[in-house]
Amino acid sequence: MGCFKKQDKVIFKKLPSYFNDKIAIGLSQDSLAFYLEKLKGVSKEGISDSLKAEFSYISSRFNNRLKKHDLAIEDLKDATSFTKNRIKNDREVSYFRALSLTYYSYKEDYLNAEGVNEKLFTLLNEYDYKNKASVYRFRQKVKAKLKEYDKALKANDSAAAMFLKVKDSSNYVLTKIGRSSIYSSLGSPKRAIRELTEVVKHESYLRTEVKYELYATLGYYYFNSNLYNKAILAYSNALTFSKKLPIHLSGTRNANNYVSISKSYIKLKKIDLAKKYVDSIFYLGLNNIDHINQRDALKTNLEILYKKNKDIGEVTSQLDSIYAYQEKNYANRVNSELETQKELYKNKIVLEKEKKKIEIQNLKYERNQYVLIALLLFGIMIGVLVLYFFRQRKFKIEQQNFLLHQRLLRSQMNPHFTFNSLSLIKNSIEEDSPKSIKYIQKFSRLLRTIFENSTKDYVPIEDELQSLQDYIELQQFRFPERFNFLIDNTIESEDEVFIPPMLLQPFVENAIIHGFGKTEITGNLIIKLIFNEKYICCIIDDDGIGIDENNVDKRSSVKLIDDFLKKMTGEGITVVNKKELGKGSRGTKVELKIPYNIL
Template structure:
């Protein structure tokens, strides 16, 4: 009953919790779904990714790739929100799952994002640490990723104005490119950057020599490289105050930039170049031309929205207004432009924050409503489960008590039947008949026999009222029974008791009236009609939780007449009782089947025992 009850409760619990994740396979599917939803629903990105974090905590056996992807997505989310510390934390955490080598291409994205977040914060030491780890994972033949690693090193040292190290990694990048087919244009672009670093280190001759080496093969350069080459010439000559040469280089750079396919150029590139040209015209005091290119730069940048370039343009417009117009109109217009720019930036930020706040509030209300709905469903489900479990517990208690009542009733009936079997009319009649004969011939012997019989009756009656009796009391009843049988059958058999691992006065309790019916069977049936002295041996051995009982005689064995042993009511009762309490009933073995040239029967069974009467 108890097993069935707990099984039913388990099923109900499973049904009540059917919306929960049950195993790592389902957790994996759920996590992938949450990550996909975080991309598809931008307003709920953080909600879904946070659910992913909770799932990872519940199932730490989920793959490293899934855990890294969740951290990478959280890093992207916080970077977009401008929460840089959190962006750095999660982006870096995504790289922690990379082992001794790169297992899949996605890992490169994790390292780049972590590097870029640190780069945006100006934490160049952390940038170098990230790139060091990425480099340690690369294979010697992985030239593409070697180019990428050296590019990250180069830009980190460039931002930190360590141009010597920038040159070192620029050269390593060129060396890696040389092992990759069709990368000549990329090598030439890297040479232009190398010229920039040499110039910053005041190695002007070396810087120009590098640029000249490309200029000598101009016909083999693509339009993008020509644009960058002439732009670099223009920047360096402008720095040397060679404004006319600088302007010529910038104009040539612009002509090549216009030939580059639109999908490979940006408004930002053109805006910067227009700004450079306007500066050159300004330095040459050709202010109208400077105005023209500056307006173009402003127009292009208004589409792109690069704040750094825009600030430079507005600042240059103010300088032009101050220099060129004694009438304060243009100056006022420039100031208005700066004011409007700041106003637009503030309005834009205000609107973005307001929209984000409205979306966040809306999402928060949706989440609260969803959470409330889930809580109501959970409470309803829990309440239903409690009612069902309570009913099952009550039913279980009821059936358990009914069963215990039935078991007690059966136990009492068995004790009564055992008592009747021990005090069977045949034995009682024979005993009284023997006493009657003794009274005529030997009254004193009859008196002693009657005392023994009354003592046995008292012991049987006392033991029959208890479920468990002291071991020594049961042995005492057996000895009294043997003494009476010896009076009836003098010198017909001998009875021995052997105890192993226990003493006669051992303080243990056993069920009463289990051994005597076996002894009686051997005497009444086994020794009936034999012409030699019988021998009956009772061996009791204490095991861990039971007494091993063996009763052996040298009687006739299991002949046809002795089949009464198997049909004995008392033996059947004892057999059923022992099978329920120890799992094993009575085993009867005829010695004749053992090929030992001996006759008789061996009866063996296990008797449960307790250390206290109520244990």
């Protein structure tokens, strides 16, 4: 803090460009918050409207970096308020673009984003074709998001015409790529491909990065149209240009091309060539690429091993690599969140101390300073204690949620289940090949769903029930003719319902393993979901051997689920041994109150 005190007077005299440079060098969270406070302390008296707007714009950049997007929007509204009847320069244009992009990217508020963009259009000079072209292209993006594809195509036409008028070939090509994306969304891949092949004729006029985007997009459309040889050619061209990009841009793009080429060769059943390209990713190093390409590389390599009929040891080894990658991603995510919480808390303490000092100094000049200071200190102490209590409580809940995701994922795809599944695949391939292929498909879909949902807080209820059904059918394959099941989803809603993933699987597993695993009588498993205003009631009912001290589920994941539901809905898990109900009843009934979101 000593060095910061020496800088205070200097910082207050700095122009907006000084704070703009601070953002550009990549400050830590606490440093961003520190400089934002200094920026707010700059007196705005006696300065021009243009400087006031610039200060507000830079403040919005700090707030967006700190993920305080609502505050960033307020700053940008202030920055744009100084523009009255006509845009005077490109800097004013950037304020409107930043506001519309904040609505679009961070808040997913497409209607407000469109409103800001249209207001910018009315303020532009009649002959400002360059900025009008950008407005049309943003209009295209918003209309495409709103699935108003006819209006999106019309805006795209206007943008392309104006980019040609100002001879901006790079943005013209990006506009054509956007047009092809609209045709793809409309289910017209041939038209999408035709748009891009027209652009290829003008490749020599494009920047390297735009060439990469062009061929990578073209390869994607070819692949989805089952034109795998053409897809390989397009991806190879994209790879040529991605290798020419700066090192901080080329790594992930190279990996994406290697994965895409490998998948195309798999489709052509050229497994050795597919292996060659996926090995190139491991040569680059998994740690040097983004997590999406890491996951795709590991999954593609697993598929290659299976198609090359490798023994169970190699397949299991690759699966271990996937688990290791997954565990690392979880650890990084938890550590990042914990570090963020720590930095925010430290910064809050620093700001509270500074505020306390200023208030004490002001009270020294009043008559009843000692009484007021005592009352103020007492109030601040109570406030800090209350704030600390709620922050600690929130931190504990978030930490338990992260642990819940980790434990549930291990529970759902535990090593025993995975090894048993792979062993069944191996043993059944020779005995019943069609049945084993169906089993492999379900196992692959379940594994993919687990990966995709592992970092999400809420998923569509239909996806979660499909994943649960795949899991139960895999267990039926493992325990044939041991039980029947029914998933009775009584929820009827015009809106899409989302629930936390992986809450039901541990209880379904318990019913199957402990309820039906040691009996020769065919049992029944019924899973019923009932909609309520506050929660979704889920009942898992089986007629197995029931609960006793030997088979009660004591895993920590069950306790975590119970704690999670108590915090979210106020009610934990209810487990009933139906033997206690009498009348010859048997089995177990589990009831959960699950929180939900509607979109």
